[in-house]
Amino acid sequence: MGGHGYINEHPVEMFYRDNRLNPIHEGTTGIQSLDLLTRKVPMNKMQGYKATLHEIVKTLDEAKHYSSLQPMTEQLSEALATLSTTTEAVLTAMATKNIDLALSNSVKYLELFGHVIIAWLWLKQSIVATKALAEKPHQADVHFYQGKLQAAQYFYRFELPEINVWSKLLTQTDSTSFDMQPEWF
Amino acid sequence: MPATLMNERDLEFLLYELFDSEGLITRERYQDHDRQTFNEVINTAKTIAEKHFLPIRQKLDTEQPTFDGTKVHIVPELKTAISAVIESGIGSATADYDLGGMQVPPIIASAAGAFLSVAGGVGMGYNMLTTANANLLQAHGSDELIDTWVKPMREGRFMGTMAMTEPGSGSGLGDLITKAVKGDDGTYRISGNKIYISGGDHDLSENIVHLVLARIQGAPKGVKGISLFVVPKFLLNDDGSIGEDNEVALAGLFHKMGGRAQTSTALSFGEKNGSVGYLVGEENCGLKYMFHMMNEARIMVGTGAAVIAVAGYQYSVDYAKNRPQGRLPSCKDPLSPMVNIIEHADVKRMLLAQKAYAEGAMALVLYGTQLSDDEHTADTEELRQHAHTLLDFLTPIIKTWPSEYGH
Numbered sequence: 001m002g003g004h005g006y007i008n009e010h011p012v013e014m015f016y017r018d019n020r021l022n023p024i025h026e027g028t029t030g031i032q033s034l035d036l037l038t039r040k041v042p043m044n045k046m047q048g049y050k051a052t053l054h055e056i057v058k059t060l061d062e063a064k065h066y067s068s069l070q071p072m073t074e075q076l077s078e079a080l081a082t083l084s085t086t087t088e089a090v091l092t093a094m095a096t097k098n099i100d101l102a103l104s105n106s107v108k109y110l111e112l113f114g115h116v117i118i119a120w121l122w123l124k125q126s127i128v129a130t131k132a133l134a135e136k137p138h139q140a141d142v143h144f145y146q147g148k149l150q151a152a153q154y155f156y157r158f159e160l161p162e163i164n165v166w167s168k169l170l171t172q173t174d175s176t177s178f179d180m181q182p183e184w185f
Numbered sequence: 186m187p188a189t190l191m192n193e194r195d196l197e198f199l200l201y202e203l204f205d206s207e208g209l210i211t212r213e214r215y216q217d218h219d220r221q222t223f224n225e226v227i228n229t230a231k232t233i234a235e236k237h238f239l240p241i242r243q244k245l246d247t248e249q250p251t252f253d254g255t256k257v258h259i260v261p262e263l264k265t266a267i268s269a270v271i272e273s274g275i276g277s278a279t280a281d282y283d284l285g286g287m288q289v290p291p292i293i294a295s296a297a298g299a300f301l302s303v304a305g306g307v308g309m310g311y312n313m314l315t316t317a318n319a320n321l322l323q324a325h326g327s328d329e330l331i332d333t334w335v336k337p338m339r340e341g342r343f344m345g346t347m348a349m350t351e352p353g354s355g356s357g358l359g360d361l362i363t364k365a366v367k368g369d370d371g372t373y374r375i376s377g378n379k380i381y382i383s384g385g386d387h388d389l390s391e392n393i394v395h396l397v398l399a400r401i402q403g404a405p406k407g408v409k410g411i412s413l414f415v416v417p418k419f420l421l422n423d424d425g426s427i428g429e430d431n432e433v434a435l436a437g438l439f440h441k442m443g444g445r446a447q448t449s450t451a452l453s454f455g456e457k458n459g460s461v462g463y464l465v466g467e468e469n470c471g472l473k474y475m476f477h478m479m480n481e482a483r484i485m486v487g488t489g490a491a492v493i494a495v496a497g498y499q500y501s502v503d504y505a506k507n508r509p510q511g512r513l514p515s516c517k518d519p520l521s522p523m524v525n526i527i528e529h530a531d532v533k534r535m536l537l538a539q540k541a542y543a544e545g546a547m548a549l550v551l552y553g554t555q556l557s558d559d560e561h562t563a564d565t566e567e568l569r570q571h572a573h574t575l576l577d578f579l580t581p582i583i584k585t586w587p588s589e590y591g592h
Contacts, residue, residue, distance in 0.1 A: 001504045002526075010504070014246050015497045017443030018307065022490040022588035025381075026482045029589060031356055032581035040578050048578025051571065114586035117579070118545040125548060128202050144194055147540070155541040 033110035037090065037103060049087070056080060056120045063123055066130050072123055072156050079116050079160060082167050086112060089171040097173060104178040108166040119160050122152040190234060190303045191492075192499055195544060196227075196296050199551050206555075209290045212562050223293045229273050230297035237266035238305035245308055245446035250387070252438045257386050257448060263308050264389050270301065271341030276312045280319075285339045291558045292551055295488060302489055303496040307444040311344055311384045313485055318345025318396055321478040322415070325466045333425075334394050334415055344390040347478060348379040348397040348416075348452065355381075358472065359407040363399040363454065365414060365462060374459025375399050375416050378436070378451065385450030386418075386435040391427055393418040396478070397454065397462060398471050405469065413471030414462030416454060432460045480577075483584035484553050491546035494591035498539040505532055546587035553583040 005012045023029045041049050056076070063073040090109060093102035129145035129152075137145070168174075200206040206223065209215050241262045250259045270276045278294045280286025289297075301309045319338040322330055337343040354360040363377025375397060379385075386393065395416045404410030422428040436451040454460045466474055505527035512524055526532045556579070559572035 001501055001508075002510075004504065004508075005501070008243075008247075010500065011242065012497050012500055014243075014443065015493045015500075019490055019493045019588070019591055020442060021444055022486050022591070023585065026479060026486050026584065027581075028356060029585050032483075032585045036581040040581060043578075044574075048574050051574050052578055055575065110581060110585055111589070114582045114589075117582055118549060118586060121548040121552065122541070122545055125198075125203055125544070128198070132202070140194075144198070148198075148544075151537060151540040151544060154537040155545060158538070159541065 029107055029110070033106035034103060036110050036113065037094070037106050041087065042091065052117075053080065053084075056116070059120060059124050059127070063127055066127065068130060069123070069126055072126060072152065075156050075160060076116075076119055076123055079119060079163060082163055083112065083116050086167045086170050089173075093173045101175060101178045102173060105166075105170050105174060108169055112163045112166045112170070115160055115163050119155060122155050126152045189499060189503070190231065190239070190300050191495060195495075195547070196299070199548055200292065200296055203548060204292065204551060204555055206290065206292050209292075209558075209562075212564070214288055214562050215290055218289070223289070226275065226278060226287070226289050226293055227297045227300070230270075230275050231300045233266070233269050233273060233275070234300040234304035237262075237269045238301060238308060241266065241308075242304060245305070249440055249445045250438060250448045252386075252435060257388060257435065257438065259387055259389065259446070259448070263446060266305065266308060267311060267389055268341075270309070270312060275301070276341055277316065277319075277339045279316075280339055284323075284336065290562075292555045295551060295554045298488075299492045299495070302492050305446070307489075308446040310444070310447040311387070311389060312341075314347065314384050315341075315343075315345040315394075317478045317481050317485070318347060318394060320481060321396065321474060322465065324477055325413075325474045326415070330415060330463060330465065333421065334417070337392070338394060342390060343392040343394050343417075344384060344387075345394040346382055346384050346396065347475065347482075348382045348385070348395045349475065350379060350381045352378060352380055358398065358411065361398060361400065361411065363397065365399040365401045365412060366459065367401065373399075373401070373414060373462040373464060374455060375414055375462040376455035376459050378453050380451045381439065382450045382452050383447050385448060385452050386438075387448055391419075392421075393433075395433065395452070396465070396475070398475060399462070401468055408472050410469055411471040412468050413465040413474045415465060416460050416462045420461060432457060480580055481557070483580050484550065484557060487546070487553065487583040487585070487587045488550040490587035490591040491543065491550045494539070494543035494546055494587065498536070498543040501539060502527070502536055505536060542590045546591055549583055550587060553579060 001010065001012060004010055007013065060073055060077060063069045086109070090102065125148050129148040133142065133145045207220050210218050241260060244260055245263060248260050250257055274287055275297055277286045278289040278297065279291050282288055298309065315338050319335045322335050334343065338345055349358060351361050351363060363375065363379065365373040365375050367373050377399060397414045397416045398411050399414055400410050401412050416433060417431055418433045420428040420431050432455045434453045434456060436453045439449040441449055506525055508526050509523040510526050511529070512521060513528060553576060556572045556576035560569050560576060563569045563572055
């Protein structure tokens, strides 16, 4: 919206301010990421983690029937493999290294997992859109479903690849934040 | 510019094409419903949003609540708007029939609530906290607590809060020091200070039901010594009418950058004789109960963030389609008409990013909401357990991803 989005004649600047509390209250992003790594992932022999991955695999199997979704399907399979190796590396670091160091990039883990989940939901939306387009809907719906597929493509091409940067930091137990000293600020 | 509140085609897609909300009517709990009644609930919310909340949205943001030393003053139209929600039944739509609810599936109530939260900013926060508070008491409180406090909250006569944070203890709740002393009659006397209590004081309801975390004298240190109490602003007489003041004093209001319609308060409990508190469940189990509410609140936070993202995206698209400015790089003719900015590639890139975040986040929170329903109402115990496992695992992501990417 350019400058018009920066002034209070339009509500978007209020939306922006209103949302600023959400990463803080009811448990900050940092706390959520520690909850995920120290409790939710290892809990009950990784039951929740495995159940979640299983849901994603089910969608991947379904998506294989649609040739136009092949690139997304392949990319999500790779992302799932990245998530698995990253999880293994972080859990190993938590068991063998200084726990404060091993958890120091936990937010990046939560972001990585979040991106995989959102990518999964975009693939699910793409399957629905692809099926609906095959039924030759009316023009307004053609636009709607094409928009879904284009947004999914955007997420896969512009956003999902970011997990590779985060995965590298996590698997190598990058110590940049951990090593920083209060006196150095 | 009159932008639509929500993308209704997208909501329809999420509810009925991506998630099979219509299929829910085969469950016993929802057997009185069908797609038409679902849409009536959503349309009622939309109508109230457009009629009562949208006209005061900017006013709620610019005229923050004030405290004159005795009373809190909030833009008076908010009370009318909230009353309209309560009278419509939308406020407790998901509750059981015998508690005054409509047994609407949470995913439908969430879609309906989206219109209200976009139009009303956080004015709806009072209702949401009340619902979460009532749900906690219903799950963990004694029958007496439920009869006394849940019913009036479901009816909209009382509102609820959760009072956890203290000046010295926010994210680290194990260090909280609010005190509880057991009296001869089985009730407790609560004393201490709480801050950032949303909806901690206002004149929108007859009474305010605070759920307060406190440490009983002699309890273990840390999180294992925390108990949960109902501490009302006013005690009740035997006939249920409003009685004595319960020494819950407003020390002051905080002034926030956003979410301004909802008061954020500093409360002082029991400065003289101690506020009367009623124990919820068992002693020293307070945090466990609070997490019942907390998990629900975390889904609500994620939902609030996703809805804001959708609203911002909607507004931006509407604007970009109607704002002529400049020409494409390929056009060298200064006399040619300007294009609407939605034609510019980088504007399309930004809107695509908004769409990918907003509609991805909305899908995530509705998925989480459906899981929160499935864990109670799915057809088999196995499916209920499966939904519980998934929801429990995904809650940190459902709360965080929309919050961090929803702007």
